[in-house]
Amino acid sequence: MNQLGFPLLSVIIFLPLAGALVALLLGKNRTALKVWALAVAVIDLALACVLLGFFDYGEAGFQFVDRFVWIEHLGISYNVGVDGISLWMLLLAALMGPVAVLASWKFLDGRPGVQARLYFFLLLMLETGVLGVFAAIDLVLFFIFWEAMLVPAYLLIGRYGGERRAYASLKFFLYTMAGSALMLVAIIALAALHYQDAGVWSFDLQTLYGMPLTWAAQVWLFVAFMLAFAVKAPVWPLHTWLPDAYVESPTPVTILLAAVLSKMGIYGLIRFCLPLFPDAVAAARPWIWLLAIIGILYGSLLALVQRDMKRLIAYSSLAHMGMIVAGVLAANQQGVQGAIVQSVSHGLTVTALFLFVAFLEARRGTRQVDEFGGLWKSIPILGTLLLTVIFASIGLPGLSGFPGEFTMLVGIFQESAAAAAFATLGIVLGAWYMLDLFRKAFAGSLVRAENRTMADLGRREAVVLLPLVLLMFVVGILPNLVLRPTAASVNELLTRAEDRRVVLIDESGAQAWAGTIQLDGPSGGSH
């Protein structure tokens, strides 16, 4: 049992699932379903805040651990816990629950034909999946959550998405599954190596942290893990599912994809790749930095030429994620902590931006930026808020984008000044396309008549948007609030990584690895 004597974390993870099952009983009553889903999501967020309240900042290890043996002889257990690395990811996921549900209210109002029951069932299941990913300490459990959330996401995109939804949902599913297929083998291989070492199977992350790996083992396993996370984040050139999935999804799902699911890749990199394969990370760093920088430039340039605002933000997200991946790969205190803060910030800003697009689309039925212009005059409150969010997104000091980006750049700079310089280029481009978007939509004169009579910020819109904007200010003005809880865990993680490094690169490593895994090979069968 954990320090509370109450399985708080498990309750947070599985409350949405329980809520999803209850939603099935609510039948066709749309209002009841909406209220129920919101209640579940809000209670879940409240519980996550309670968890934050009890979180011990000085403790580097896992807290709120719930554990029971699941499959004994393979050493697989249900094992969840939170530390400074997963804390903010978990809270971000919990926060996006109510946001997505509220966005769904609006989405469903526009579609009377849609069956709300299945929709909320899937949405809440997805929520359980992402919360579980951030909390799992057992590798098999992690993989189960990682893959299981694909199904509700697939059905949500494919059933409720835009015109090309069938294509987008299938692409999303297959990309992710293909990316993580090798991760499954790598997970098994890690456990098998441990079995040869210690004679027992174990998929427990903390046990595997203690197992030394040869250079060659690190390389192969790193590649397998990296592939899964690179698809999810995504890292260029494995990003091609992203524009389709983000654009075709209904807005609530886009929000979850961009704000939370993409962070699963970042989280996986920090949690698994950095400590388990430190030498491989160091060797791969320049290459992945190269890909990340290409992603930053590619995403930014494509964002610059988009007319569809949803697509523009999708590409901007690619650029931002490239930056965060680069920060993680710096593999030092500032890089990793900055990546965590920037993940939170990106989650907040990208959500707000997609919401804005949805608001404008609801008013005008189009997302083409050319259809707007001069909106400042008709909807000034929305305009002001959008400008704030844009400032947060492009990293203006005082808002949430700044501390994360700055800390990350410091981290990257320590390893390579050139990489930091290129990454900074991304910030400049980011300012360009975001301000360009604002200029086109809000500045100038009101040409079109439809734009004159637009309603300004509605009450329900304010309820979703204002807390997000407020949080952007909080993170921007008091960055230590976010940075401090991560410090101890990140420090321990990096120390562990340093300890596990195979200092001398062993040239015969390849043979040693192939040999060890065959030790208990064919002949082991016939007893």
Added chain:
Amino acid sequence: MEISIPTFNFIAIAPEIVVLVTALLVMVVDLFLAREQKHRLAWLSLVGVLAAGALSYAIWHRSDTQLQDMLVADNYALFLHMVILIAAALAILFSVDYADRTGLAQGEYYTLLLLSATGMMLMVSAVNLMTIFLGVEILSLALYILVGLNRAEQRSAEGALKYLLLGAFASGFLLYGMALFYGQAGTTSLSALRDYALSLGGEFPPLLLVGLGLMIIGFGFKVALVPFHMWTPDAYEGAPTSVTAFMSVGAKTAGFAALGRVALYALGDLHGDWVWLLAALSALTMTVGNLAALRQTSVKRMLAYSSIAHAGYISVGLAAGNQLGISALLFYLFAYTFMNVGAFAILIAAGRLEGSARQGETLGGLTGLYRRKPGLAVAMAFFMLSLAGVPPLAGFLAKLYVFGAAVEAGLVWLAVIGVINSVISAYYYLRVVAVMFMQERERAEDTPATVCPAVQVGLGVSAAAIVVLGLWPAPILDLARQAAVAFFGG
């Protein structure tokens, strides 16, 4: 002159006897039932199958279950008895309305179904080449007829003929392989063969290798390993769907069980010499099965290719050859029974909704199923996702288990091919999910047709089983492990 009468240990074959007697009873009772009462035969068969299942569980862990040197009801055999009997029970549930609707001769149908189950059970209990062959022939003869039972259907006749011809061919290979074993070792008893193999001190006589190769071909036909799978799509597509469901699981189970006994028990000490053959066949089977399944428009045919692919995954467990591999094989067969039989049953139900069995087997028959029959669509989604190996369903754990065994045995490459194949397979399984959930019928129709209650029960049990097995696998995994221990003579 004194005639020594061997002592028969009937406990060892009690489950087989129960099924056999039920089969004969069905044949007799059939004579006294009017046309519209024939469906009662299904309930009679079901009672017999469930009784045999209970009996198999009751003699679990008994050590005195050897019948001469011919059959043994060890935990390995008993576990697989249960798999076969579950498959039979589900197939019977799914036949109740289907057999009536398609005008099959029900007396013969249930009798043959039970007889083929008897053959399968004999095969998994067999510890002598003679009894293995006996089992193969009992199960095959019954299945040849079952496949062609629907005489009104041309595809059925075509499938049956192909199955018969190639099956007879396969039996020939099998028998020849057995003859070579006998020629080399002078015995047909598997335990004596094992002692003989041990005495060789690691040397693998070419005659044994050829014999094993021939037997792998023979069993490969039965379980549909590539390149011995040519009959599968036609026979599976042509056979009455309930028969397809049963044979896709039962014949596989029996074939793998017997191949396991011959290759891993009798020749286990020579594992290193033959593993490449099975590993290569396994990789080939997965890949060809999945690639061919991608191109199918008939769901029934797609499932036929998918069952070929699954034969590939299952043989990964055999190729691994360790204790983990055997328990993985057993768990896989157990889980596979529910998801595969369930998937075929959906086609039966869809056929009834469409008013044409044939129409229910296409993607079109499943289009918009969620809106029409949400329960069916959700169950089918479970089966498809479980077959694709998506967690937390049973199919995922089964794959985790076999790939785990492969990695432990040093066959990392085989595990890699396996997971890549899982991704390929996801494409065609998802296509079924997509038409059910993401497309709607053009013409709005209210479907007055209902799903037969027996089918509902069977589907409910299957869907629940793959969820429970995925979330709480420990009890079955424990049984599988005990069975694997028994297999290696522990």
